[in-house]
Amino acid sequence: MTGTERPTRARRATPAARIIALVAATALAGTSLPARAQKGPPIVRDAEIEQLLREYTQPLLKTAGLAQQNVQSVIINDRSFNAFVADGRRIFVNAGALMDSETPNQIIGVLAHETGHIAGGHLARLREQLANATTQSILAMILGVGAMVAAGRSGNSSSGIGQAGAAALAGPTQAIQNSLFSYLRAQEDQADRAGVKFLTATGQSAKGMSETFKRLADQTLYQTRYISPYTQSHPLPSERVAALEGMARQSPYWDHKDPPALQARHDLMRAKLYGFVERPDTVSRRYPPNDNSLAARYARAISTYRFGDPRAAVAQIDALIQAQPQNPYFHELKGQALLEAGRPAEAIAPLRHAAQTAPSPALIQIMLGQALVATRDRARVDEAVSILQTALTREPESSDGYSQLAMAYGQKNDLAHADLASAQAAFMRGDVKTAREIAARAKTRFPVGSPGWVKADDIASYKPPQSAFMRN
Numbered sequence: 001m002t003g004t005e006r007p008t009r010a011r012r013a014t015p016a017a018r019i020i021a022l023v024a025a026t027a028l029a030g031t032s033l034p035a036r037a038q039k040g041p042p043i044v045r046d047a048e049i050e051q052l053l054r055e056y057t058q059p060l061l062k063t064a065g066l067a068q069q070n071v072q073s074v075i076i077n078d079r080s081f082n083a084f085v086a087d088g089r090r091i092f093v094n095a096g097a098l099m100d101s102e103t104p105n106q107i108i109g110v111l112a113h114e115t116g117h118i119a120g121g122h123l124a125r126l127r128e129q130l131a132n133a134t135t136q137s138i139l140a141m142i143l144g145v146g147a148m149v150a151a152g153r154s155g156n157s158s159s160g161i162g163q164a165g166a167a168a169l170a171g172p173t174q175a176i177q178n179s180l181f182s183y184l185r186a187q188e189d190q191a192d193r194a195g196v197k198f199l200t201a202t203g204q205s206a207k208g209m210s211e212t213f214k215r216l217a218d219q220t221l222y223q224t225r226y227i228s229p230y231t232q233s234h235p236l237p238s239e240r241v242a243a244l245e246g247m248a249r250q251s252p253y254w255d256h257k258d259p260p261a262l263q264a265r266h267d268l269m270r271a272k273l274y275g276f277v278e279r280p281d282t283v284s285r286r287y288p289p290n291d292n293s294l295a296a297r298y299a300r301a302i303s304t305y306r307f308g309d310p311r312a313a314v315a316q317i318d319a320l321i322q323a324q325p326q327n328p329y330f331h332e333l334k335g336q337a338l339l340e341a342g343r344p345a346e347a348i349a350p351l352r353h354a355a356q357t358a359p360s361p362a363l364i365q366i367m368l369g370q371a372l373v374a375t376r377d378r379a380r381v382d383e384a385v386s387i388l389q390t391a392l393t394r395e396p397e398s399s400d401g402y403s404q405l406a407m408a409y410g411q412k413n414d415l416a417h418a419d420l421a422s423a424q425a426a427f428m429r430g431d432v433k434t435a436r437e438i439a440a441r442a443k444t445r446f447p448v449g450s451p452g453w454v455k456a457d458d459i460a461s462y463k464p465p466q467s468a469f470m471r472n
Ligand SMILES: [Zn+2]
Pocket: 113, 117, 183, 187, 188, 191, 233, 234
């Protein structure tokens, strides 16, 4: 997993370790980023969790007629409960929403409701304006980093986005939550109805959706200290909660339980997030030492790896592998722990195994490429180049992948391709100025008109558009 803090001495011990690596999920071409967002948004990238979310969302999207839209789930490293759609292509889910959902069915219910908003064309005008915005700039806006200045200039002062832009300057997050992503009461009812319909059509219960919204509504009623951002954008009056429960109970699947195998994967996902996101004392309260479940051991192993002794962590992970040898993500974790403990040569075998067995291995391949590069072994550099190129075809916006590729080419003394990959890395993390400078140098190293020269020229001559929120 990347995108989470790992505050240990290993950071000093391993210069090659890309420990925090706030990987931009999609730093797309064609948009500019606000300066303060250029380090990338706090997005969690993780093969295991993304795979599970794909399996949660795909049946819903299919039954909603949205299968062709290639909707991606993006996980935000934020402990609060939130999930939202900003355009028709991305469902943002806070780590906190996944951690607070006890069953797959609970979070699937939330995803069904969000799918209802997409299918219903709610906030369509906003969606259209955001269609070309990057994940980074949408997040910058939601997190109140100031991207709204650009939106405010778009001239649509009568539209929601123009008003939100002006409001955002005064008080970013609150204003955005309240005006930009707020649904009308009628839209909430419609999304609830659509959500229940999608769940029923896919043979799933709407009980989890009903439970979750009831819990959030109760929180709003009885707690003043913590109010979920979700309830600010999705108003949850008690009549709505009651109507939803009534509808959900009519489904023939009301009492259906999640399949045990899916529940087990869900438990592992939550444990992983606890391990990566929370401090050790919180992890050991949630997963006390006498809890010998696989999930508890997973959370503790991750916490040990983040905060404790790498040797102890590897021993704990080995025990997980022994319990479930076919789980690719235990091997991945072992490789990550070894890599970040400065033992890249030992990380290669577990990462290779994980990359060969995980269903969508691109992120694991990038880590494997990093391990191969970190050994500085010339015999491994060709494999590194090949595996990174494969990964980048699936993750074409991975700044991290390009950085590792640049190092691999550097080890081969192929300075033209090293420069090109460095320029692509800078471009993908939103540093257009550096990208253009390196691309200009790369151009001088390639024969004029060659494929590398053309790619370098694209970046060197790239001009950022005026606004991230305007269609050109
Ligand atoms: Zn809603």
